Amino acid sequence: MSQVADSKGSRARTATAKRQRLTAAAARVVHQQGVERTTIADIARAADVPVGNVYYYFKTKDDLVAAALSEHAHGLQTLTTRLDRLPDPRQRLKGLVAAWVGERELAARYGCPTGTLASELGKRDEGGLAEEAGKVIRLLLDWAGHQFRQLGLPDPDGLALTLVSAYQGMSLLANALREPGVMTREGRRLTDWLDSLPDPRD
Amino acid sequence: MSQVADSKGSRARTATAKRQRLTAAAARVVHQQGVERTTIADIARAADVPVGNVYYYFKTKDDLVAAALSEHAHGLQTLTTRLDRLPDPRQRLKGLVAAWVGERELAARYGCPTGTLASELGKRDEGGLAEEAGKVIRLLLDWAGHQFRQLGLPDPDGLALTLVSAYQGMSLLANALREPGVMTREGRRLTDWLDSLPDPRD
Amino acid sequence: MSQVADSKGSRARTATAKRQRLTAAAARVVHQQGVERTTIADIARAADVPVGNVYYYFKTKDDLVAAALSEHAHGLQTLTTRLDRLPDPRQRLKGLVAAWVGERELAARYGCPTGTLASELGKRDEGGLAEEAGKVIRLLLDWAGHQFRQLGLPDPDGLALTLVSAYQGMSLLANALREPGVMTREGRRLTDWLDSLPDPRD
Amino acid sequence: MSQVADSKGSRARTATAKRQRLTAAAARVVHQQGVERTTIADIARAADVPVGNVYYYFKTKDDLVAAALSEHAHGLQTLTTRLDRLPDPRQRLKGLVAAWVGERELAARYGCPTGTLASELGKRDEGGLAEEAGKVIRLLLDWAGHQFRQLGLPDPDGLALTLVSAYQGMSLLANALREPGVMTREGRRLTDWLDSLPDPRD
DNA sequence: CATGAATGAGCCTTCATTCAT
DNA sequence: TATGAATGAAGGCTCATTCAT
Known part of the structure; x- marks a missing residue:
């Protein structure tokens, strides 16, 4: 009984692991090369999966991008x-x-994973992937907004927008200028800014 | 003779005009579709130039992107x-x-032309186009730095970085969220910030 | 012991049933989609059999078509x-x-199962499936020829050919025109023709 | 002037000739191999055109089939x-x-070009090619109907249906049985039938 | 200079078939 | 026997680039 279960479990585990490997590889390679310049073969290679097998886990390239x-x-x-x-x-x-x-080196080389993805996907009409990218960014906005709200500050969502916007901007500039230092400098500015905000709860 | 001259002149003028049309079309279409999704044929069509003729003006697709x-x-x-x-x-x-x-609608739809271009080109290794995009952004940084310097403010280049970074960030978010309002809101914040800076020259 | 026997028996019965399900599904799906457009997976799904299991019952796709x-x-x-x-x-x-x-609706939608299959298989060189399809049609010809012979009519095989040919023709036209009415009309004509044949036995 | 005209004409003629070659090759190869078993490369080879170039003349495979x-x-x-x-x-x-x-050999080997095409295309849902095939068969029906009408016979369209149906049937059987003789025999029967029809104009 | 046509490499995707358990 | 997963060979299609005139 347990053998059968193990057997099935092992297979399932393997399958899940492969799917996970493909997802991780997709995230990494797409971040580095961009959606359009990334080949299914690129991802397959990075995940050490035969090309034809990719389609067992993801029906289309867009599915991989979504992953x-x-x-x-x-x-x-x-x-x-x-x-x-x-x-x-x-x-x-x-x-x-x-x-x-902390991610400044990666950002200087490839930009913010989500931001650059959103940027590239935003130039599409179909597929709905652009919307999906927007949702991921909204996750961040919501979380930051929640923190500002807890601080009791007025217009917490606006503050979140400013914060995330600053992050995207500094990532893009660090990337465009190939200077991780941009992240450091602007990061410090943001930290100072956060420190300067009053805490109405006092 | 004068006919020939005129003809040549007109041709030259036409040729220049064509080159300009292609450049403008490339800028527009690439902004809208991104580099990789834009076809030479797309640009040729937008510029109303026969496909085969494009290569008389630009040796490669990258040359068009550079243009x-x-x-x-x-x-x-x-x-x-x-x-x-x-x-x-x-x-x-x-x-x-x-x-x-003022460009908020365009930004919300396609992002900042230079920023998204830099972002996409940044994911390349070869070609040097990424560097080129960096230079264009530096133009902006330099100009803004110059203004802050004229205002007599300390760390003018840092302020320029913050300003341009904010622009890129708000463009990206406006684009990702498809909300021109982001541009309005963050634009107001930037204006207030600029107003709040002291003028040491006083 | 009896449990094992039952189990085997049931398995065998199940196995036979599965084979039968696959055969029936193949007949149905191939009739609807044609040989080339039908996937092993299509048939497996229609028969509710796992894809990998199909090959236990049929070595190749052609075997399924033969079935x-x-x-x-x-x-x-x-x-x-x-x-x-x-x-x-x-x-x-x-x-x-x-x-x-009576089958006019099906014929108007997908043609005669055997005829369309013969038609598609006829465009192959290898495999011998075309011959197989010919044999099935010959079954019909033989039976009809037998009837005409029993009627004592001269050239019974020729009459059979005419009859089956008419059937294939009306099926094809009903299908091409998507008009079941073709079957009705030509069917009536065939019935009248059969009625008009003399019965030399009288 | 005439040179320019010739030059353009020659190019146009060449292009048209190639298109025509591709069309003819498509008709031939598709008749022999069927739609699904025919690859673009097959047609390109038969027309002596590089594969990639086919798409300059026909946007999709279906376009070639339509041709x-x-x-x-x-x-x-x-x-x-x-x-x-x-x-x-x-x-x-x-x-x-x-x-x-007269076409009995071809019919015995590959069936009626239009009929087998209609049969294969009829198993599709999308594309509208099935309808197109139906139209071609209707051309024949209409012409035949016109003749019967001119003969002054009652129900000329029904007679046309019977005639064309007989043709499709005999082609299919000749093909399925690989016997050109079917065409001869049934052709004679049809001729006799046509002769037996009264001429009400007398 | 202009332009329709040509070329070929490469990409996404499908699928029959096989494998491992 | 059963079954999810694996594999690799095509096939359709796109596109940057080149050619011929």
Whole structure:
């Protein structure tokens, strides 16, 4: 009994693992090369999966891109979940900024994964992937808005917009100029800004 | 003789006009569709030039992209030149922000022409087009830095970075969320910020 | 012990049932979609059998097509066996025509199962399936020839050919024109023709 | 002037010739192999055109099939136009039958070009090619109906249906049985039938 | 210089068939 | 026997680029 279960479980586990490998590879390669320049073969190679087999897990290339997107969303949620353990909303926001700065090398090389993806997908008409990318960014906006709200600040959503917008801007510039230092500098500015905000709860 | 001259002149003029039409078309279409999704045929059609003829003016597709890039650089210079007529650096910077907000519909649909281009080109290794895109953004940074410097503010280049970064961020978010309102809101914030900066020259 | 026996028996019965389900599904789906447009997966789905399992019962796709063919042959024999119960050969032939007309909706949508299959398989070189299809049609020719012979008519095989040919023609036209009425009209004509034939036995 | 005209003409002629070659090759190869088993490469090879170039003339494979269909329609009209020169409608109809019988070898090998095409296309849902095939067959029905009408016979369209139906049936059987003799025998029967019809105009 | 046509490499996707358990 | 997964060979189609005139 347990053998059968194990057997099935192992197969399922393998299948899931492969799917996961493909998703992760898609997220990584698409971040690095962009959607259009990324080949199914590229992703298959990165995931060490035969090309033809990719289609067993993802019906189309767009499905893979969607998976990459949700992988980024997942990474985002992992981060915010971790930050949520911090007691103070302001600390959480500063932790977010710190995380961004921590990724400065990647950002300087390839930009923000979600932002560049949204940018590229935004130039499409069909598929609905652009909307999907927008949703991932909204996750971040919502979380940040929640923190600002907890701080009791007026217009928390506006503040979130400013924060996330600053992140996207600094990522894009760091990337365009190939200068991780942009992340450091603007990150510090954001941290200072967060510190400067009053805490009406006092 | 004069006929021949006229003919040549007219041809030359025509030729120049064609080149210009192609450049403008490339800038427009690439902004809308992105580099990879844009076909030489797309640009040729938009410029009303036969496909085969494009290659007389541009040796490769990358040359056309470079032309699109310089077209954006040119547009940028036209704008800053106009703003330079304003007497006050602060007014010039606010004029820049106003210009950005004025393009909010386009930004919400396709993002910042230069920013999205830089983002897409940044995912390439070869060609040097990424560097080219960086240069165009630097033009903007330099101009803004110049204004902040004229205002006598400390760290003018840092302020320029913050300003341009904010622009790229708000364009990307407006685009990702398909909300021109982001441009309006963040534009107002930038204007307020510019107004809030001291003028050490006083 | 009896459990094991039952189990085996049930399995065997199940296995046979599965084979039968696959055969029936193949006949149906191939009739509807044609050989080339039909996927093993299509048939497996229609038979509610896992794809991988199909190959336990049929070594190749062609084997499945052959099974579909013999399924049609079987259906044909079921029909002629039923008609054979009628006392008069002329009644039997008219019964055949009536059966054809009874299938007019299916014929108008997908043509004669055997005829369209023969037509498609006829465009192959290898495999011998074309011959197989020819044999099924010959079954019909033989049966009809037998009836005409019993009627004592001269050239009974020629009459059979004319009859079956008319059936194939009207099926094809009904299908091409998507008009079941063709079956009705030509069926009536065939019935009248059968009635008009003399009965030399009188 | 004439040089330019010639030059353009020659190019146009070449292009047209190539298109024509592709159309003819498509008609031929599709007749022999069927739609699904025919690859673009097959047609390209038969027309001696590089594969990639095919798409300059035909946007999709279906376009090529449509071209093959209209090629058959064209052949049909060439035939009927020739027959129209005969003074008597009955002679024209008998001429049609004779033409069919003349093609018996091809019919025995590959069936009626239009009929088998209609049969294969009829198993599709999309594309509208099935309808197109139906139209080609209607051309034949209409012409035949016109002849019967000129003969002053009652129900001329019904007679046309019977005639064309007989043709499709005998082609299919000749093909399925691989016996050109079927065409001869049934052709003779049709000729006799046409002769047996009264001429109400007498 | 202009232009329709040509070329070929490459990409996404499908599918019959096989494998591992 | 059963079954999800794996594999690899095509096939349709696109497109940057080149050619011939």
